[in-house]
Amino acid sequence: MGEPKRRILIFSCMQEVSSFNPVPSTIDDFNIGHGQEWLDDRRSIDDEIGGALSVFEAEEGIEMVPTMGAKAITSGGTLQAADWASLRDDLVASLEDNSRVDAAYFCLHGAMSAEGEPDPEGHLLAEARRILGNDIPLVVSLDLHGILTDRMISHSDAIVLYHTYPHVDMGTTGERAARLLLRILDGEVSPVTARVKIPALVRGDELITESGRFGECIRLCQEIESSPVGLAAGMMIGNPFTDVPDLRTNSLVVTDGDAEMAEKLASQLAELFWQYHEAMQVPLLSLEESVEQALGAEGTVVLTDAADATSSGASGDSNAIVAALLEAGYDGTVLAPIVDPPAVRAALAAGIGGEVAVTLGGSQDPGRFTPLSLNGRVRMLSDGNIRSETFGQHWRAGDTAVIESETVTWVVTTRPVSLFDRSLFYAHGCDPRRFDAVVVKSPHCEPHMFAEWCGLLLNVDAPGATSANLNSLGHTLTPRPIFPLDDDVRFEPRTELFR
Numbered sequence: 001m002g003e004p005k006r007r008i009l010i011f012s013c014m015q016e017v018s019s020f021n022p023v024p025s026t027i028d029d030f031n032i033g034h035g036q037e038w039l040d041d042r043r044s045i046d047d048e049i050g051g052a053l054s055v056f057e058a059e060e061g062i063e064m065v066p067t068m069g070a071k072a073i074t075s076g077g078t079l080q081a082a083d084w085a086s087l088r089d090d091l092v093a094s095l096e097d098n099s100r101v102d103a104a105y106f107c108l109h110g111a112m113s114a115e116g117e118p119d120p121e122g123h124l125l126a127e128a129r130r131i132l133g134n135d136i137p138l139v140v141s142l143d144l145h146g147i148l149t150d151r152m153i154s155h156s157d158a159i160v161l162y163h164t165y166p167h168v169d170m171g172t173t174g175e176r177a178a179r180l181l182l183r184i185l186d187g188e189v190s191p192v193t194a195r196v197k198i199p200a201l202v203r204g205d206e207l208i209t210e211s212g213r214f215g216e217c218i219r220l221c222q223e224i225e226s227s228p229v230g231l232a233a234g235m236m237i238g239n240p241f242t243d244v245p246d247l248r249t250n251s252l253v254v255t256d257g258d259a260e261m262a263e264k265l266a267s268q269l270a271e272l273f274w275q276y277h278e279a280m281q282v283p284l285l286s287l288e289e290s291v292e293q294a295l296g297a298e299g300t301v302v303l304t305d306a307a308d309a310t311s312s313g314a315s316g317d318s319n320a321i322v323a324a325l326l327e328a329g330y331d332g333t334v335l336a337p338i339v340d341p342p343a344v345r346a347a348l349a350a351g352i353g354g355e356v357a358v359t360l361g362g363s364q365d366p367g368r369f370t371p372l373s374l375n376g377r378v379r380m381l382s383d384g385n386i387r388s389e390t391f392g393q394h395w396r397a398g399d400t401a402v403i404e405s406e407t408v409t410w411v412v413t414t415r416p417v418s419l420f421d422r423s424l425f426y427a428h429g430c431d432p433r434r435f436d437a438v439v440v441k442s443p444h445c446e447p448h449m450f451a452e453w454c455g456l457l458l459n460v461d462a463p464g465a466t467s468a469n470l471n472s473l474g475h476t477l478t479p480r481p482i483f484p485l486d487d488d489v490r491f492e493p494r495t496e497l498f499r
Helices: 035-042 048-056 081-096 120-132 150-154 170-185 214-226 259-279 287-295 320-327 341-350 423-427
Strands: 006-014 030-034 062-072 103-108 138-142 158-161 191-198 230-236 249-256 301-304 334-339 355-360 372-382 385-387 394-396 400-405 408-413 437-440 456-461 495-498
Touching: 006 048, 006 081, 006 120, 006 170, 030 035, 030 081, 035 048, 035 062, 048 062, 048 103, 048 170, 062 081, 081 120, 103 120, 103 170, 120 138, 120 150, 138 170, 158 170, 158 191, 158 230, 158 249, 170 230, 191 259, 214 230, 214 259, 230 259, 249 259, 259 495, 287 301, 287 320, 287 456, 320 334, 320 372, 320 437, 334 423, 341 355, 341 372, 341 400, 341 408, 355 400, 372 408, 385 423, 408 423
Parallel strands: 006 062, 006 103, 103 138, 138 158, 301 437, 301 456, 334 408, 334 437
Antiparallel strands: 030 062, 191 249, 191 495, 230 249, 355 372, 372 400, 385 394, 400 408
């Protein structure tokens, strides 16, 4: 008989929240899978799990041990306490049912938050160590927009972060994490982690890794990872919309047993980032100025409403930009997404071709958005089950209606879904190129989605739970002082070591 196969546990829980979205998340906002069926489904998707599987399954003598995967359909409000308790119990039970393993790979996000638990990922990792023991290697992958806590670092052997924004390296991040886990399992390396806390919250085009200054930090991270001593390196810039006690930017370096080098490199990363932190903000145009520019523009105008970005945790029911265009007398055709369950129900009752008198906007976040009354015709109805254009992920928008009202075509969903590509538009017969103006509810999309072909792209200072105008949100738990919420923030790198 040959050597017994080494068993590697695979586990995933991913959600990003905005603490400023008044609509709480529930367990119904997650796609949940169990066991081999869940793992098999991930092979067709270019994400961390798919990337990790491509590495593990290329090795002889490895047996995959699938547990459970819970991934939010999109970002949202803080997860309700009862729903977190239910989800947590199921996730922990999946570990308890598969506790005899040789190593573990955890695919997490980092910016999850629940009522009564600001650090769900840290909690799950602590539970994993309780169940699986402290002796097996455990590697975690995280979104660079995550929140990094001591619990998360202490209960893992190494953390591997995304290296791109917009995020296009989920699959390769999973590959990097899997390769590192195998090296630890084989006894080739002994990880030591250094972290530097940086008092900054950042947004904007300078974070685009291909063209912005943040890319210099990422290229240094990649140099570190390709060096003989470097195992993992990244910048975790946090999610400024998740108001929790550990919100900040962090530099993170994992080396092979060289604590001094890990500390040196983490400080070097942090200092490089701090050189550019003031430039990492979004130059926003007021709503009034944005409309004025749209009135005289040639070609399709893309109005970026990042303040209501569902992929960042907003409610998705802002009508602010369209209302301002109409009030100014804009007579071009407009395409806009919006979350409004009552309007969808009215459209379903009217049927395709039927006329409706509805209000749109403010159904989820009435404190920010005033309903807009309109008469329209229902052009399309669907169940809202779509595949993302970018990664092939399953998205569930719930019952969805396309309502045409004079010059505006609204794609109205029951639930929020991510809008960082054109999936929702295309799935409902709407080609953005055929409209004079398009509202895009995402801070950044890959350039070919809109930027490369539109006539004008405007970053609008509109109201919303994910506004890049961070001072408008009202942070109460974030450590202070911190840029840009406070003036004259000072920074001296102080390295923390985790073995």
